[in-house]
Amino acid sequence: MKLTRRFWILALPLVIALAACGGGAEESPPSGTDSSSGEPAGAQPTGGSTISGVVNFTGTAPEQDPIFMDAEPVCQEQYPDGAFTETVVVNDNGTLQNVFLSVTEGLPDQEWAVSSDAVLLDQSGCSYIPHVLGVQTGQDIVIRNSDGILHNIHPQPTNNRPFNLGQPVEMDTTRQFSSSEIMIPVECDVHDWMLGYIGVVDHPFFAVTGSDGSFEISGLPAGDYVVEAWHELYGTQTISVTVPDDGTEQIEFTYEGS
Amino acid sequence: MSRFVWAIPVGLVITMAVALSVSAQGDTDGAIIYQERCAFCHGDQGDGNGPVAQYLNPRPRDFTGGQFKFRTTGSGELPLRQDVIDIVKSGVRGTAMPRWEGVLSEAEVEAVVDYITETFVPFWGTYDPPVIEIPNAPRVTDSMIEQGEQLYQELQCWKCHGDAGRADGESAPTLTDDSDHPIRPADLTRPWRYKGGSDLVDIYTSLSTGLDGSPMPSFYEAITEFVESDLPEDEDDARWALAAYVESLHVGVPTDKSVVVAEFVDGGLPSSVDDAAWAEVEPTSFYLTGQVIAGPRWQTPGVDAVTVRALYNPTDVAMLVEWNDATQDATSGGTEEEQVGETYVNLETFQGDGPYSDRLAVQFPNSIPEGVEKPHFAWGQPGKPVNLWLWSPEDGVQEYTGTGLADGISPQEGSNVSAQWDYADGHYRLLLSRPLNTGDPEDIELRSGEFIPIAFQAWEGSNGETGTRMALSSWYSLVLEETTSSSALLYAGLAAVVVIAGEVVLMRRIRP
Numbered sequence: 001m002k003l004t005r006r007f008w009i010l011a012l013p014l015v016i017a018l019a020a021c022g023g024g025a026e027e028s029p030p031s032g033t034d035s036s037s038g039e040p041a042g043a044q045p046t047g048g049s050t051i052s053g054v055v056n057f058t059g060t061a062p063e064q065d066p067i068f069m070d071a072e073p074v075c076q077e078q079y080p081d082g083a084f085t086e087t088v089v090v091n092d093n094g095t096l097q098n099v100f101l102s103v104t105e106g107l108p109d110q111e112w113a114v115s116s117d118a119v120l121l122d123q124s125g126c127s128y129i130p131h132v133l134g135v136q137t138g139q140d141i142v143i144r145n146s147d148g149i150l151h152n153i154h155p156q157p158t159n160n161r162p163f164n165l166g167q168p169v170e171m172d173t174t175r176q177f178s179s180s181e182i183m184i185p186v187e188c189d190v191h192d193w194m195l196g197y198i199g200v201v202d203h204p205f206f207a208v209t210g211s212d213g214s215f216e217i218s219g220l221p222a223g224d225y226v227v228e229a230w231h232e233l234y235g236t237q238t239i240s241v242t243v244p245d246d247g248t249e250q251i252e253f254t255y256e257g258s
Numbered sequence: 259m260s261r262f263v264w265a266i267p268v269g270l271v272i273t274m275a276v277a278l279s280v281s282a283q284g285d286t287d288g289a290i291i292y293q294e295r296c297a298f299c300h301g302d303q304g305d306g307n308g309p310v311a312q313y314l315n316p317r318p319r320d321f322t323g324g325q326f327k328f329r330t331t332g333s334g335e336l337p338l339r340q341d342v343i344d345i346v347k348s349g350v351r352g353t354a355m356p357r358w359e360g361v362l363s364e365a366e367v368e369a370v371v372d373y374i375t376e377t378f379v380p381f382w383g384t385y386d387p388p389v390i391e392i393p394n395a396p397r398v399t400d401s402m403i404e405q406g407e408q409l410y411q412e413l414q415c416w417k418c419h420g421d422a423g424r425a426d427g428e429s430a431p432t433l434t435d436d437s438d439h440p441i442r443p444a445d446l447t448r449p450w451r452y453k454g455g456s457d458l459v460d461i462y463t464s465l466s467t468g469l470d471g472s473p474m475p476s477f478y479e480a481i482t483e484f485v486e487s488d489l490p491e492d493e494d495d496a497r498w499a500l501a502a503y504v505e506s507l508h509v510g511v512p513t514d515k516s517v518v519v520a521e522f523v524d525g526g527l528p529s530s531v532d533d534a535a536w537a538e539v540e541p542t543s544f545y546l547t548g549q550v551i552a553g554p555r556w557q558t559p560g561v562d563a564v565t566v567r568a569l570y571n572p573t574d575v576a577m578l579v580e581w582n583d584a585t586q587d588a589t590s591g592g593t594e595e596e597q598v599g600e601t602y603v604n605l606e607t608f609q610g611d612g613p614y615s616d617r618l619a620v621q622f623p624n625s626i627p628e629g630v631e632k633p634h635f636a637w638g639q640p641g642k643p644v645n646l647w648l649w650s651p652e653d654g655v656q657e658y659t660g661t662g663l664a665d666g667i668s669p670q671e672g673s674n675v676s677a678q679w680d681y682a683d684g685h686y687r688l689l690l691s692r693p694l695n696t697g698d699p700e701d702i703e704l705r706s707g708e709f710i711p712i713a714f715q716a717w718e719g720s721n722g723e724t725g726t727r728m729a730l731s732s733w734y735s736l737v738l739e740e741t742t743s744s745s746a747l748l749y750a751g752l753a754a755v756v757v758i759a760g761e762v763v764l765m766r767r768i769r770p
Contacts, residue, residue, distance in 0.1 A: 071428045071429075150413070150414035152473065152475035153475075154473070161324075161335060161336075161381065162334040162436075163333040163476075164334065164470065164473075164474070164475040164476060165333055165468075165475050165479060165480070166413070166468075166477040166480045167483075168412065168484065169412075169480070169483060169484055171483040173479055189418075189433055189473030189475075190417050190473075192429070192432035192434075
């Protein structure tokens with residue numbers, strides 16, 4: 001607990017130093033990342049414009065590999081029809097799940113307030129739920145072990161400090177990432193099939209597609225934006241879009257299988 | 259390629275010799291020291307890709323990744339400057355990283371550490387990493403060890419390290435480091451394999467900080483959480499208890515003892531590895547090292563120690579040989595050419611089925627030497643043959659004659675050795691029995707009261723070991739303890755103990 005409490009006090013100079021370095025093309029990370037001490041700094045996403053849309057999928061998705069969880073009955077029993085990898089998950093309506101969408105160009109050059117709502121990354125059934133998670137720099141990620149068996153949460157970032165924490169019982173651990181990074185793979189060494197991704201951006205304009213393939217990015221000021229879609233197998237696509245004041249603009253991405 | 263594999267160990271030796279022997283000019287320019295001492299392995303750019311890096315297992319640290327295994331800071335955090343200084347000074351055992359203390363001056367160590375960290379390590383100096391404070395170590399008690407064993411179970415350390423700590427956990431075969439190279443969990447019974455150090459404080463530190471870049475996570479917060487939910491104990495006490503239990507697993511650690519003493523039994527010898535008689539016999543452990551005398555050489559042996567017990571009666575000798583091997587390979591699926599020079603073997607692919615069968619050999623000269631001159635310890639030499647008892651789960655035990663690494667070994671006609679064995683929890687136990695005198699001129703006659711040269715070789719199949727790609731020891735001694743008639747045993751027993759003790763003391767004095 002000592003470590004967790006101290007974490008942000010100690011990480012704060014890092015965030016500031018990174019901001020001072022410019023961090024390449026990235027926006028400066030927010031400086032008010034200590035959610036436990038006072039008001040968050042930076043602008044709230046108070047614009048009235050929205051980008052919404054859907055990620056379509058055409059063609060044939062690769063067959064997903066079965067996962068053998070015999071060693072972990074507590075997980076295996078959650079998959080009466082067998083567990084499979086989630087590399088490509090196509091929804092019944094022909095859309096693609098687990099696509100991370102974020103605004104990559106066009107945002108005003110400013111800091112954005114960090115959401116004080118934590119996001120949840122759950123280890124349940126020996127898989128990461130959600131498989132793809134979006135989070136803001138400095139936002140709390142609650143890493144939960146719901147299985148009650150040993151998992152080690154081991155993200156492999158390149159722009160952020162990594163960590164590798166053993167969670168042998170049902171428990172929560174809270175961590176944050178301080179720099180933008182699309183995407184950070186997350187692995188569990190105990191269960192080599194477990195794989196997830198965390199997208200970290202320094203603004204609140206991101207989304208992940210779910211079981212209907214749709215997304216909505218709201219609170220934007222009017223402007224010209226580039227929206228990037230990322231998928232773990234099919235890579236990235238971008239769409240340029242102009243959103244009017246208090247209006248909604250529809251865009252559609254389409255990924256093609258084989 | 260394989261023809262030039264011999265050059266690797268030679269090149270490494272030369273490289274290390276050059277690195278260690280560059281004359282100390284009192285130069286405290288970190289960049290120059292780095293180029294002269296470090297860049298061979300860690301690379302000009304600090305990325306762990308120096309000219310010899312590809313031959314090292316484990317690989318040299320990639321400083322540009324910013325991850326350090328041995329720290330006093332939290333998981334994923336940068337080390338303290340002092341942590342880096344400490345590791346440069348102490349070296350990392352079981353790796354190619356030598357001890358620089360005494361080679362470089364304190365000022366030189368600090369200069370090169372500052373050069374490395376400021377030049378290569380991302381985030382360096384941008385924040386103060388959180389330190390995991392280690393309280394004073396308590397005195398270890400039996401109840402601490404018991405509590406630690408419970409924690410080992412409940413924290414599920416066995417998932418990787420195995421039920422008995424021998425690196426054979428169910429997740430062990432699939433582990434990879436952050437560069438996706440296969441990596442093995444530490445065999446907790448072998449303290450010399452703990453790269454981060456094996457005393458109580460080292461163990462506490464490693465399980466608290468985790469070993470970044472490897473699958474070993476930090477259990478610091480987990481133990482706090484666990485204590486809060488399950489045990490009404492202090493979290494530091496719990497960490498010490500786990501460390502104490504892990505330390506208690508250290509067994510079969512070789513000492514300077516170089517003689518296996520076989521006690522006399524006036525009756526039947528044990529016919530099973532499970533025989534209760536073995537518990538009464540004093541074990542002796544020896545280190546094995548990679549065979550680097552003749553090609554194909556082997557730098558990364560899987561088996562690095564054996565533990566031996568012996569008993570004899572008027573007609574036979576029985577030896578119990580034990581060694582750790584996290585994977586049981588009972589059949590060979592590969593060919594002679596495969597895996598040559600391969601230092602990273604995918605355990606998952608080979609577990610249980612090759613590429614080669616596990617093997618173990620006990621080696622004697624084919625007669626007790628008259629003088630001090632023995633055959634070459636690596637399979638003998640022409641004119642001075644050795645007698646090998648070579649066992650594998652695949653073929654059982656067979657006697658061989660060896661006349662040197664160049665000639666290889668050849669099977670004898672028939673075999674006078676019998677074997678019984680088992681394998682459990684990453685551990686082989688092998689009972690080898692043979693008549694003291696077989697009448698076969700190729701076999702050594704084992705006589706009591708003499709120092710009989712004995713040596714050991716081992717092959718770990720899933721590590722790609724076969725032929726001369728093996729682990730081996732140099733010569734040690736087997737002594738069949740002299741005894742008088744059985745009726746005098748009662749009185750002789752006490753005397754024998756004194757004699758053995760005297761011999762051991764003498765051997766220790768004789769050894770430099």
